[in-house]
Each structure stands twice: as C-alpha cells, then as structure tokens.
Amino acid sequence: MSLLIKTNPMQQQQSPFNTNESNKRVVLQTRALNLWYGENHALKNINLPMTENEVTAIIGPSGCGKSTYIKTLNRMVEVVPNVKISGEIQYRDRNIFDKNYLVEELRTRVGMVFQKPNPFPKSIFENVAYGPKIHGIRNKKILKEIVEKSLRGAAIWDEVKDRLNENAYGLSGGQQQRLCIARCLAIEPDVILMDEPTSALDPKSTLKVEELIQNLKENYSIVIVTHNMQQAARISDKTAFFLNGEVVEYDDTNIIFSTPNDKRTEDYITGRFG
Numbered sequence: 254m255s256l257l258i259k260t261n262p263m264q265q266q267q268s269p270f271n272t273n274e275s276n277k278r279v280v281l282q283t284r285a286l287n288l289w290y291g292e293n294h295a296l297k298n299i300n301l302p303m304t305e306n307e308v309t310a311i312i313g314p315s316g317c318g319k320s321t322y323i324k325t326l327n328r329m330v331e332v333v334p335n336v337k338i339s340g341e342i343q344y345r346d347r348n349i350f351d352k353n354y355l356v357e358e359l360r361t362r363v364g365m366v367f368q369k370p371n372p373f374p375k376s377i378f379e380n381v382a383y384g385p386k387i388h389g390i391r392n393k394k395i396l397k398e399i400v401e402k403s404l405r406g407a408a409i410w411d412e413v414k415d416r417l418n419e420n421a422y423g424l425s426g427g428q429q430q431r432l433c434i435a436r437c438l439a440i441e442p443d444v445i446l447m448d449e450p451t452s453a454l455d456p457k458s459t460l461k462v463e464e465l466i467q468n469l470k471e472n473y474s475i476v477i478v479t480h481n482m483q484q485a486a487r488i489s490d491k492t493a494f495f496l497n498g499e500v501v502e503y504d505d506t507n508i509i510f511s512t513p514n515d516k517r518t519e520d521y522i523t524g525r526f527g
C-alpha cells in the first residue's frame with residue numbers, strides 16, 4: 254500500500270510495524286484523563302503513552318484539544334480559572350497531580366517551548382542563564398558552561414557566540430526559537446513539550462528546527478503539537494490523532510500516515526476535513 258504522506262525512511266527502519274517495542278520506555282503515561290473548562294468537556298478519557306527518546310506528534314483539527322493536552326502534561330493548563338481535571342498522568346514513577354509533587358519540580362523535568370518565540374528582553378546570555386540562576390547557580394564559570402552547552406545543543410552557538418551580550422530581540426525569528434529551545438535545555442529537562450514550535454517560522458528556519466528536534470531526541474523525549482502533516486510525518490516516531498477532545502488513533506507515525514485504522518484519521522491526513 255502506498256504511503257498517504259511520505260514519512261522519514263529512517264524511522265520506518267527503526268520501528269517498522271508496531272508501537273509495542275519492549276526496548277522503548279514510557280516516560281509519560283496518561284490514564285483516563287478528562288479535563289473541563291467550566292462546562293466545556295475539552296479532553297475525554299485520554300489514554301496515551303509517551304515513549305522515551307522519541308518524538309510524539311499530536312495532530313488534529315483546530316479546537317480538538319491538542320494544546321490543552323500538551324499543557325496538561327506540565328500542569329500549565331491549571332493557570333486557567335475553572336479548569337477541572339480527573340484521571341492520572343504518570344511521569345516516570347510519579348503521579349504529576351500528587352500533592353507532594355511540586356509543580357516547579359515537574360516543570361524542570363518537563364520543559365516547554367511555545368508557538369511564538371518568546372525570548373526575554375535581555376541579552377542572549379541572560380536568556381539562557383535565567384533558569385539556572387533561578388535554581389541557585391551563581392558561579393560565573395559554571396553559568397558560562399551551561400550557556401555554551403545549551404546553545405550548542407540548540408544548534409545556534411556558532412551563530413551567536415560572538416554576540417552573547419546583545420539583546421535577544423536582535424535575532425531572527427528562527428534564531429529566537431532556537432534560543433528558546435536553548436533556554437529550555439539549560440534547565441536540563443527530561444521531556445520537551447513543543448506547541449507548534451515552527452508555525453511562526455519561515456521554511457528555512459522550520460527546517461533547522463526540525464533537524465534540531467531530530468537530534469534532540471537522542472537525549473530527550475519530545476512531544477510536539479503540529480498542524481503540519483508533512484512535519485509530523487517527517488520528524489515524529491509516534492502520532493496521536495485527536496478529534497473533539499478524544500484520541501481517535503495512536504500508532505507508529507508511518508502507520509498513521511500509510512494505513513490508518515480509523516476512517517476519520519485517513520480523512521484528516523488526506524485533507525478531507527480540518
């Protein structure tokens with residue numbers, strides 16, 4: 254059967270047929286998750302694993318709950334008034350809703366990169382050093398090392414190494430997004446959540462960030478919300494298709510984009526709706 258959307262052949266080689274590879278550990282496990290904004294039942298009985306050192310794409314039409322779900326994974330969604338949540342999300346061996354699990358602690362492990370690059374109005378250096386400083390690191394030499402390592406990790410070091418003291422607003426949009434990824438790496442997360450990280454970028458910057466995501470999965474587990482089907486097919490290992498607050502289908506990306514189980518998935522990825 255021919256592929257509906259071209260997927261990355263490397264990923265097909267790594268995980269040819271199924272999602273139940275015993276060698277992949279689950280880093281975040283969602284069980285029976287429901288979320289309401291007031292009366293609006295936005296997430297309905299979500300059960301999803303997020304696998305270690307893989308990219309999981311969350312796809313689906315506007316308003317289906319993608320952003321809500323990803324923001325639930327690091328409890329950002331709870332800043333919205335009148336949010337009610339039931340169910341469980343396990344990060345490694347802990348329930349993230351456990352009263353004894355501090356939100357700040359969770360967010361150092363589960364970092365987030367937003368749709369629009371949002372650097373602070375500070376120097377490039379200070380943007381990256383900000384998180385470590387908040388965590389009490391004051392030693393200049395250590396901070397310098399963290400900043401360099403994080404900028405290298407976000408594939409932007411060579412472009413900014415001679416202008417670390419310049420304001421981050423002077424960078425291009427694509428550079429700003431990679432800087433925000435560096436800022437996220439500086440707190441040494443385990444999981445990186447990305448909410449449409451390339452939607453505000455031009456095609457060239459998008460490609461750079463996509464390449465970066467592919468490299469980052471060696472050391473991190475990544476969850477990415479994207480409206481871009483080609484992007485999901487290119488860079489993710491697993492894909493979850495959301496519709497009306499429910500997960501219609503979750504599987505290896507090459508299966509979702511070639512032989513999906515559910516007609517609604519096929520209709521969506523072939524552009525029949527959404």
Ligand SMILES: Nc1ncnc2c1ncn2[C@@H]1O[C@H](COP(=O)(O)OP(=O)(O)OP(=O)(O)O)[C@@H](O)[C@H]1O
Pocket residue numbers: 290293295313314315316317318319320321322333
């Ligand atoms: N802060 C909020 N307060 C109340 N309702 C909200 C809030 N954010 C989202 N919703 C509602 O929750 C549902 C899911 O929205 P969400 O933003 O998660 O969808 P999405 O799939 O990310 O959409 P898009 O692709 O357009 O970003 C929608 O009905 C939306 O109106």
